[in-house]
Amino acid sequence: MAGNRILYGIGAALTALTLSVSPLAAQSLPGEGTTVRMGQPTWDTEWFQAQVYKKAMEALGYTVQGPTALDNPPFYQALGQGDMDFWASGWFPLHNTYLDEIKGKASTVGYVAKGGALQGYLIDKKTAEEHNIRTVDDFKKPEVAKLFDDNGDGKADLVACPPGWGCELTITHQMEAYGLGDTVEPIKAAYSASMADAISRYEQGKPIFFYTWTPNWTVGMLKPDEDVVWLEVSKPSLPEDQKEMESQTSIPDVKGCASNPCQMGWPANDIQVVANDEFLEKNPAARKLFEEMSIPLEDIFAQNAQMYQGADKPADLERQADEWIKANQQTFDGWIEAAKAAAQ
Structure with missing residues (x-):
């Protein structure tokens, strides 16, 4: 009987000890309760x-x-x-x-x-090769812009970015800086829907012109150097808050660009x-x-x-x-x- 009382006492002590540490165990994760x-x-x-x-x-x-x-x-x-x-x-x-x-x-x-986050402008490879289009500046030519005009207004349709996106501000700046206001019309609708339309046009054999970034599904569906090519710019031009990054817009080893390094006009983000x-x-x-x-x-x-x-x-x-x-x-x-x- 005495032995049983000793065992009972040890058991009670262990139970009490377990109860005393369980709250600490519950708080062992640093984010607990937040x-x-x-x-x-x-x-x-x-x-x-x-x-x-x-x-x-x-x-x-x-x-x-x-x-x-x-x-x-x-x-x-x-x-x-x-x-x-x-x-x-x-x-x-x-x-x-x-x-x-x-x-x-x-x-x-x-x-x-x-x-590793690249950004820039691309067109389908077929049209680029047939008309020797290598730079964004080529879109100053009305005959080039007309190739990418899907709605008949005489301007190239560029899949761009919706208002409120950081890229929308940069694209707006660059369209003015490169003198493309009269020949390029940025599409600022929902990006995924606009790109789906562009892919559909590509599948029909029509020229396409779009902005994209990586990582993005666009360059998985339209592979650079196979389906599309990156366009270069004659010189970098970024909004005032990014001016110091202009020297970083020349990116080496960009697949699907005619030059190495590629003057993409956008720094890697x-x-x-x-x-x-x-x-x-x-x-x-x-x-x-x-x-x-x-x-x-x-x-x-x-x-x-x-x-x-x-x-x-x-x-x-x-x-x-x-x-x-x-x-x-x-x-x-x-x-x-x-x-x-x-x-x-």
């Missing part, structure tokens, strides 16, 4: 990356609201006001103007993809997380996570191709993110452990 407001752009080629970042934040214990799709101006405004915490879709130098407006309230952190400064200060684990994370461009290309082929529903994006994490589990787990350590 809700994060996450954004993503209205252009869908960033949505896969957003899902991967969301799942990484959830692995740290954060509750993530969103990601909420916003155009650039409202997102950066909300970020500066403290109504949003972060997104993984800052394009720099393209978004310099937006970040300058909230300087001291938000910062870039880490690199989703460093220096870094894709970065942009986060509210107060949020970063209060969440060192999130800051460390953003510093550690990155996603290879070729993996983004592959997902974008799936999305264009119809796997673009929210459930598809979540599944694609889960599959990517599983295929890169060791790397993903390393990010989480580094972030946890930063919070200790």
Whole structure:
């Protein structure tokens, strides 16, 4: 009986000890109890990356609201006001103007993809070769512009960017700088729909002229040097807030460009997380996570191709993110452990 009392006493002590440490165990994840407001752009080629970042934040214990799709101006405004915490879709130098407006309230952190985001103008390879079109300046010629005129107004139809996108501001600047106002008409409708129309025209054997960026499904469907070619510019011309980047618009080894290096007129962009400064200060684990994370461009290309082929529903994006994490589990787990350590 005495032995039973001793065993009972030990058991009770162990139970009490277990109860005393269980609250600590429940709080072992640095994001536990914190809700994060996450954004993503209205252009869908960033949505896969957003899902991967969301799942990484959830692995740290954060509750993530969103990601909420916003155009650039409202997102950066909300970020500066403290109504949003972060997104993984800052394009720099393209978004310099937006970040300058909230300087001291938000910062870039880490690199989703460093220096790999190309931008520029392309046309179908067949028309380029038949009419010796190599530069944007060639579109000053009415006979060249007419080749790409789909609505009969005498101007080349350029698939451009909707209002509110950073690229829309740069394209508007360049159309004026290169003297193309009388011969080129930028299409500023929904980008995906406009590109779908362009691809349909291409499949009918018609000339096409469009702006795009990488990573993007467009260069998966219309492959540079096979289906399309990049156009060069005679000299770089960027908006005032990007002037210092003009020397970086000559890009080496661009597939589908007639020259090497290729004078694309746009600098290669870094894709970065942009986060509210107060949020970063209060969440060192999130800051460390953003510093550690990155996603290879070729993996983004592959997902974008799936999305264009119809796997673009929210459930598809979540599944694609889960599959990517599983295929890169060791790397993903390393990010989480580094972030946890930063919070200790």
